[in-house]
Amino acid sequence: MNASNPLKEKELVTAFRLCGGLFAINAQLVQEVIRVGELTQVYGAPDEVVGIRNLRGRIVTVIDAAAHLDIGRVEISPEARLLIIEHQQEHYGFLVDQVIEALNLDQDQVEPVPSSLEPSLRSRLLGIWRHGDDLTAILDPEVLFRWPEKQ
């Protein structure tokens, strides 16, 4: 990782579970964590868009995090949550299997992403955080909400 790495020395991240794996994203970006609630399906939408929902009068696009990272699909269980993340003045609901906790990320323990990972996943990660026995993939928020120009 180079010097422009947005991860600070000690950074609070929100950790969540996705298809059995552990992931985390800068906690500052997460405005709130809410239950899935009632989703309106958008027919014809890209695969990772589960639907849209009302969040206090605002329309939120709900993205299946697992589908987006190309690692499977989130089963909407009672544990499932939406991470509300704002990106370019727009609100997204990031659907995950389960939110674990906020953790203090130790920058020193972050390792580069192994090249063996699928490119679609690798390109969206900042690094792999090894703490205790756990491996947590740290998501790159900048890349996360960059959509292909053309559909």
Place this chain on the structure above:
Amino acid sequence: MDELLQEFINEAQEHLATIEEDLLTIEEDGASADKELINKVLRAAHSIKGGSGFFGLVQVKELAHVAETVLDMMRSDKMTPNAEVINLLLNAFDTLRTMLDDPASSEQADNTALLQSLNDLASSYLPQAQKASLNEDQILDSPLGPVSLPKVDVDRVIRDAHSIYLVEFDLAQDIEGKGSDIFHFFDSLWDSAELLDCIVNTQVVGTLEHDLDRPLPLQLVIATPLEKATISHLFADIDLSRIHPLLGPELEPKPEPEPERAPSAQALTDPAPTALAQPAAKCPPVATSERAATSEQAAKPEPTADAERSKATTDDTLRVSVKLLEDLMNLAGELVLSRNQLRTAVAMDDRLLLSSVDQRINQITAELQDVIMQTRLQPMGNVFARFPRVVRDLSQTLGKQVDLQIIGKEVALDKTLIEGLSDPLTHMLRNAVDHGLETEPERRSKGKPPMGQLRIEARYEAGQAIVEIADDGKGLDPDALADSAVRKGLIAQESVQGMSMPDKQALIFLPGFSTAEQVTDVSGRGVGMDVVKTNLDRLGGQVEIHSELGQGTTFRIKLPLTLAIIPSLIVSVEQERFAIPQANIEELLRLRPEEVSKRLEIVGDREVLLLRDRVLPLIRFTDVLGILPTYQVPGSDQREIDRRIRIADRRAPKLRLDQPVSAQPAKSSALTETQALQADQVVPRQGIERRRAAASAVEIAIVTTGTLSYALAVGAFHDTEEVVVKPLGRRLKHLHEYSGATILGDGTVALILDIAGLSSKAGVTSVSGSMRAAQLAAQAENRRLRDVYWLLLFHNAPDQPCALPLDTVQRIERIRPEQVQHFGNRRTMHYRGGSLPLVAIADVTGSGSIEASSDLVVLVSSVAGREVGLLGTLPVDVVQSEAAIDQRTHRQPGITGSTIFQDRTVFIADMHELVTAVHPDWHEAAGEDTQEQVGEGVNVLLAEDSDFFRAQMKKFLEESGYNVWDAPDGEAAWSLLLDKLDAVRVVITDIEMPRLNGFELASRIRNDSRTAALPIIAVTSLAGNEDLARAKASGIEHYQIKLDREQLLAQVRQLSQ
């Protein structure tokens, strides 16, 4: 500081918006231009100069100053406002506007060439001796240091015997504190003083990012005839010690301008080094002076990130009248009050109070919505303001004379609409000038006034806003358009036949269509009317074309008044709810299960709905959005995917493949067409019936985008709601089938359908639905022409409904029984000064005498050249019938046949037979009548497939003495004709007939030398002008309506003589 700047810019832009029009008026009036108008422009330039000086926008200030100089010369009659002068000024104000749009990057703008051109212009009008004064500065001493002013200004002040003062002023304290704003301050200064310069202490106000608390010291150099004390008053009563006289009648100017002083015009003529290093930040406006063009092209602009940001903020502010804000405040107060009442009501569980609060909140919400909507409204004038310029520039380029009339500037529309309308309207206007209006010689040769008329008008109409663009030019030639569309492969030749004139004219909205043979650089820039249409669709607008060849074209755009809240119909499909904007809905209908197979058909791979005389492509919501149809599992809450329907879906088209006829539809021969149509109807119907076996009723919304209507099958209709449109996220923006989302009453989200987007997703894009549907529509139309007839229903005895063909009835009179006069077995009544013979059906049939009835009516028609009345009783009604007429079962003298209407047998009376029965002498008498006599011995060939019409026509032709040979189709008529080759004098033919239709029969007659000269009359039940061209091409010269007896007889008589 930002706020101050923003305020100033808003003001300045508002003034700039009107300047263009003023300048154009000034140009038009030339030397006699209204001084007041020049003054107005001058004043705006002056205020911009002052304000921009204050904000350190040096480039803006310089340009405004030079423009002011030129305008001043115009005002003092030193310069005549001609096209060249106005071009430069327009250019200057354009540049000012661009720079003010983006003040942050305005300093990097390079206006050298423009400034130079303006300076050159100004100096060319000055006498030789004064020319130098434009580029020279004069230094005046002041207690605050030397002040450098252009010599030309100082000279003018001396000439006018005014004084020059330097005023120290603090804008933040002195203006803002007093509730004024900068633009208005400079504007008000104008009346009493001329602002020569505005010196800002750049060390304090160096950049635009200062906070307000700091003083904003400013030194204004003004020229005025006023005295110190008055000036103090002018400047918000500042201390006299802050006003320093620099020059005046008592103060002699410093005599000699020192040679080493740098001419201030350097700034005007030479680009500043920084300006060179950093090219202009914004696009230059259209360059009219050659020099300006080259230099502006050299500096290829690219907007910087800063520029983008500041642009965004400029667009996001809105000026709202204080009155509206006060209304809002009041309503907010009301709302708080009501909330308190609501709380009380809930706490006390007081039903009565609750309902009154509910009512109150309802009312406040409605008002609140209304007022907030008003804040979004902007006048159309904002868009229209550019048009005189656009039209002027364009008409100059094209060498056309155009008189542009603008009406309805004050019509206010939603801000979003106003912004979105600008491009489409400009494009349509350019089109009108380029393609619509003719050149002057062309107009003269057509006898039109040389000046082309162009009108753009906005007005309110029935809760909508209408914008019309009308020209008196060439008009749209529907056939040329259709030909062109066929040539370009946009539509098939066969589908042209079924298109009405408006359909053909709407072809210009097809993608890839351009009316001009050569794409000009004016309107043909790769975008066409299709883009205009798409843009208008997006705004919820509908376009209509009204055009008459040679007379001109009017485009009428209907727009919703606001976009943010739209009345919508909520529909549901498979548990999902969607909103359809009310403006898109034509009608709603519900097909009962037994109607489904009758009204829905499959044509090609598409379902169509037969609705009266229309054939509409049907879009099934579930199909187009890929929603899986489900059914309720009996005895549980579960819904299962209905696979059976999907399988049947696949089966339907497959069935068609076994039918070679329907797979090869219509090679334009009527024979094949008819068969194909029948095959289409018959074959898939099995599929549909099977597929609908379990289906219940179908709910259908007929929706329209303005040019395209289609049927949308949905699950169920719900309420109509006013929905607030919310945009979809970036990830979903590309889905054109939705125009946004809205939050329903229960808090869930519903998608708002984009009717145009949905149709293109479903592949229904052509102007009148799919081509095949258009073809089918043509046939449906023909069916209508053939089989539908109008009947006048009346009653004989109360339970005996009777009818006369409507065309045969001239008038209906209500009479009293005693008005009928008896004489033997004949009846008459006084009518229009004469005596009207009356007959009754009972006279012939012997049943149901009605003479004593109080509901007596007389149906007046003409028999054998005389008026006769038929007695009947109320109720009388005019109905359209498609049912067949049975000419056997109830046939008897006086009754031509019967038909079924609303499950009852209706007897169709025959006036001729009735009259003959009662007055057998009339026909002998008619023998003297030349008109009735004329047909004697003349042989007429009649081809008509409808038994009823054939019998009717045959009868009245024979009554007029013609000898009629009749045939039930074209083929039979042809063999009959060959048989009686020399005898037949006139051919009368129906158009739609089996085996050989009227057109084909006519062509055959014309192409055979033995029959080529025969006159042919085509008969239809209604005159449809779409068929006229084809009729002409087939050799049919005459058209008549079937039961218009007098006309048809007159025509036959004329042709047979």
